[in-house]
Amino acid sequence: MATEPKPRTQPRGAPEDPTDRPPAGRAGMPAGRVLVVTLICLLVWAVLYGPELKRSSEAQPDGTRRTLSLAILSPLVWIEDRIGVTATVNAASRALGRDPDAAVGGSVGGIPVDIDQLPTVSPEPTPSGGPSHPVVVDTPVREPTPSDQLRVAVVGDSLAAGIGYFAERVFRPAFVNVIKQGRISTGLSRPDYFDWQAQMRYIMQKARPDLTIVMLGENDQQSLRLPNGQVDTAIGTPQWRLGYRDRVTQLAKTATQDGGHVIWIGLPNSSDTRRWPFVGSENQVYRAVANELPNVEYFDTWDAFAAKDGGYTAYYRNGNHVTLVRADDGVHFNSDGYTILMQQVAGFATSAFRLDPKTYGS
């Protein structure tokens, strides 16, 4: 930076041989053989990595790409399973530090996905201070102390991963232990890819959160499948909404057992208006289930983050102060957006479940 080149008096010309060649001592290879090397590398890698590639393909939404990928990979992996390649590769994966059976996760543009290890809490029957019998009306969240922090789990898809990340900033660590469980590309439609019902049961059994914040649904515009991959209810049928509602109800009931509480965050509007009708119907389901079940409340983001005319806006106005809150994809929030959302959710928890304001500092 600080040194200047000598002024050039002659126009810059091309180097004598501008193209790339191997340096002295290293042999080059003809293009045909390079292609052979490349293809062998990719094909052998695809065989070795086949189970993982199949898993990635299964995660894709229904469509030609998924069908084609699975049509190629399924027989390949079937053969690998039979001849022991999968077992060998899985053993190699474990030796390299990766659990081939680990749950899905990942990262989503800009906002990291950080899935916490679940804390183990003592097996008391009423850990949240709530009643041991089924609740019929909303109960308050217990008052936390530094020695007995409130356990707040954040579950759902990439939007939940985002709010989980910023929940740690909003909640005070002295009073709240945030358990981030957001996983990208997940939802309630595809338990064959990630089974949220089973995971929620596991979370309750292991960590028993006092408050569970749920945000999902962006990936659910597809047929409802069973954990074994079979289609249970096809998308676009009248039964889909009923089936989806059952799954939402089941998740909420699991999270509220033993006196737990749920704030179900509705989906915000997105820049792609074609998705509005479907997302709107999902929000209706979440709201209806929250109205029906005790200790479950619905938090609306559609109106909170919409423009004055009800349309999509990436900006949030607080008085005269303007903040960019949405990510470029028009679906997710940016860091400021997640922070504002979490602050609103924390305030909402105070009004809904009498969450102590000292837990989030206001």
Next chain:
Amino acid sequence: VLFPTTDFAIFFCLVFLGHWWLNHNRRLWKIFMIGASYVFYGWWNWRYVFLLAGVSAIAQLAGLAVSRQEDPRRRMRVMAIGVAATIAPLLYFKYYGFFTVNAANAGSAIGLHIAPPLIQVVLPIGVSFYTFMAIAYVVDIYRRHFEVASWSDVFLYLSFFPHLVAGPIVRPNELIPQLDVRHDPRNIDVVGAGWLIMGGLFKKIVIANYLATAIVDPVFGDPSRHSGLEAVVGIVAYAVQIYCDFSGYTDIAIGVAKLLGFRFPQNFDRPYSARSVQEFWRRWHITLSRWLRDYLYIPLGGNRRGTGRTYVNLMITMLLGGLWHGAAWHFVVWGGLHGVYLAVGHWKQSKREAGLLAEPPDTPLIAWMQRLTTFVLVCIAWTLFRADSVATALTLLGRTITGWGLPSPLVTLPVLLAIGVGLATQFTPHRPAERIKAGLSRMNPVALGLTAAVVLFVITTLGPRGVAPFIYFQF
């Protein structure tokens, strides 16, 4: 298309075939390669291929207009208009939101209620890189360093897929002459290319992604929850992460270009072995550093207009360099801090040249102390770069002083190992690697392919699932 994906692997195999098949017919080859590059770009969002084509057309029209002017003043005026037209899309896409929000909030703070249209402008991927290359083309023609190229050459120069998304920022005289030359299909440096690609994948997938999830993201996410040791290790881990991420990307880009017989300039040269911040900038993102020097610092007057002006020019260059990385204040402060570092370095150098300051003795101990000091200064600046705001960065830097005596569960042996491996790449000698490459280049294609497959399997298995975007894609 992202480099470390199966989509790209399939795309590249097809392009590789077409490239060498059409190698003898440069006209057809250029059409094919422009088409392939636009498919590569449009894979992400097809609408932005029009932006790429528009910037290319503006650059070529500006170049033609500049080349026709003989009168120096008119030539300069036309060049300035051409550069302004070339950079206008970048200003709109990258800075519209930043300036409107700041203008609206600054206005309301003083009682002026400005209501600019709040449009969400999505930043097209790679626009900062190809805009800088387009500016280099126009300015080089103005300086008579380069003659006007054909339309197809300019379109291909700016869109050539290996450099399109995140550089390196290739100069016209480095790439355009290669477009007209038939490349030798009998002598491809496959081992050199493969070494760069595998090394780049290892740096990105294994080290950068691991450090990001294991310590960097949690520590930068909420610094107040972490100990002083975690803060220090998190900052150092980010220095390693961004190096492995960005140099990994450019290594893959250079390797891919090599397989097609193209030579790209080096973009990184062991930056953390630098003994001063000036040297760091000669080793870090080299193609951006030299762009800022040649097309911003020198036109501002460089160091030719006196001491005071030199410092001002350095500050302007680095502040704009910071703003180039992102439309946010923490990037501006990051650039400003590096401007201060460079100004202090320049001042010390001038004092030494004047005999007013003693040269430090050239001993290994002093050299290592200089390296350590430079690394610490660079890490402090990286904190501003990575944090999502200046306030978060200051909180994290504060934790490095106040957060001691607390448990540090994130500082684990694998984290320290990954940092160690990332830093070790700065100091490993070249010769053993060259010997290994020479040995590999004598293997038969089947053995070489199998070796590459095993290496690729180990890399992909060591890394986390999914494809994390490269840090520099956002710029």
